Amino acid sequence: MGPRPHSGYGVMSTDGATANGGGPLVELQNLKVYFPIKSGVVLDRHVGDIRAVDDVSLQIKRGETVGLVGESGCGKSTVGRTIVRLYKPTAGRILFEGRDISQLGENELRPLRRRMQMVFQDPYASLNPRHSVGRIVGEPLRTHGLANRREAAGRVRDLLKIVGLPGDAAGRYPHEFSGGQRQRIGLARAIALNPDFVVADEPVSALDVSIQAQIINLLEQLQDEFDLTYLFIAHDLAVVRHISDRIAVMYLGWIVEVSSAAELYEKPLHPYTISLLSAVPIPDPIVERQRQPILLAGDLPSPANPPAACRFHTRCPFVQPTRCREEIPALRKLSSGHEVACHWAEEINEGRITPREREAVLEAPRPEPVEAPPPV
């Protein structure tokens, strides 16, 4: 499947606020998000950092859907939550329409929150069990003072209709709905403020496969209707491929590969992406039997103490004796516009380096900066 035609690509948003002309809607520049590890009973001593996101740069153009994939714990959700400023970045810049929002305080952020919304992963945890659906969906309107109680009620009914729920759902409570219905409620809440940009944090991974398709289609439909730009976070490669125009692959706080969706699946360049894609089973027993999947050994290393140089070298099936353990690979753009962070991308692509089976190498970690075990 090729990139989908963008209905809203390059089109001015409804409020006409394209301050930066044709530039990206959202741009991350060397974004770092570290979570401090603290220790000590009386005084908190800073003894280290979880480097959830380490030097991530990414551009999201208006109207496109960027997929962000990676294993659990690679920092993809942290990226999403930092863009909508649920977390404060440790370093780097987040540009929204060219304006740096990485250091804004909560009051300055409030008007921006109307334009950036989020759909959460767990449709059970993300809806307040004590609030009725009407209140949940109407909450953004009420907080921003956009509607009084009665106006909000009318708008809520419209929103519920848009996401395919009956209007009388407003009076009911989240526990009365199924997972798919709850995710529709979450979507209604996200689009209530007519945002430009929506971070969808694994919006379908908690749902049945049959329901996943419904929600994905609804997301696409909403995108066409409201000129939305998505950052779609997921670990399911098939889902991401279906909905994304471009895909960024994350590993341990880094983006290791960015390319158009079609190209990534046809010609993955980074060893991590190659192994991820080779792990996807092919629904054809003959092909499936002949193929040699590359299995990754071991677990994700600790983001508190990531491997030196290339972070993937501890598990990489293509690891080379030189460079991999010495130099940090930069995310570089190849001729095709495909970006990859691997020293050997060309050689791997041309088949000059072949994957080897490898044992789970427990690389001697760098000296622990932590003296005491981190508190629970």
Place this chain on the structure above:
Amino acid sequence: MTETTPEGDVKFPPVVGAGADGATISPATPEAAVVADLPDGIDLVHESGLELKSRSQWAYARRRFVRHRLAMVSLVVLAIILLAGAFANLITPYSFAAQDFAHSGQAPTFKAHHFFGTDVLGRDYFSRVVYGIRTSEKVALIVTLVSTVIGTLIGAVAGYYSGWVDNILMRFTDLILTLPGLAVLLTAAAFIGTGNPIRVAFILALLFWTALARIVRGSFLSLREKEYVEAAKAAGSGDLRIMFRHMLPNAVGPIVVNATLIVGIAILTEAALSFLGFGIQPPNPSLGKLINDGQDVSSSMWWLVTFPGLTIVLIVLCINFIGDGLRDALDPTQRRTRA
């Protein structure tokens, strides 16, 4: 899978069309969709094919509470006692200070309506106990309200902001907790003055909020990590709105349970203070004061300590049972609905 109702009929498990709670389910069959003779505005078949009677969390909690027998009985008994106190002037045969010299030191009797007897001064003990309930009620109400508000505020702020705010507030709470309660109360009573039930209540309230503050802080610490709180934040809700409109309703269970327990403790402590002579001053009766008055002559006039004592026990017992029932009813993890 059959149940036998008390009447002896056998009840079969519900067939399709009736949910476990008796909610009606309309089947999502094509036939159901074809039957389109419905009034406008009613979609019979929803996406899921289910149409369930809407029931809020509070409705479930109410159902669970009503089914808690001990709590319901306690609620009725307590209501009677509290109403008696509230309408003391209407139901007592005598004023709490009126003396009936003809019947001083009278044992409980129906003669002349001295149901609980009279004391040495000839004052009707039934009237004094009922007025004592009224005093205790007043004290308990104020203590509960004030300490719940203080405890909730301090706990909510500490739990929501955490960090150094939490540290300061919780060390302050620890400080209050380490104070020897009765000694402080007696000292405070000596300084601030005794006698006025409202004053006594405020002194008590300033000591009783600590447990609740810790409980609320605990629930806020866990609630602030919930995705719906993040969702509210992402929607642009301010801190106060998140704390009191999104988080507080989810912490209300422990708060209500704690409040009921404080009612009991407040009544007991007020009784203890009055018993020691530092609480309510004569001629105002309070349950503790009445026991104090009666203790000198308790060997000969047993009714003077027994009736106020029993009243205290009954009130506190009822409150604790209600607290139990509320705790069970408000616990959202408890989905059991007993039939």
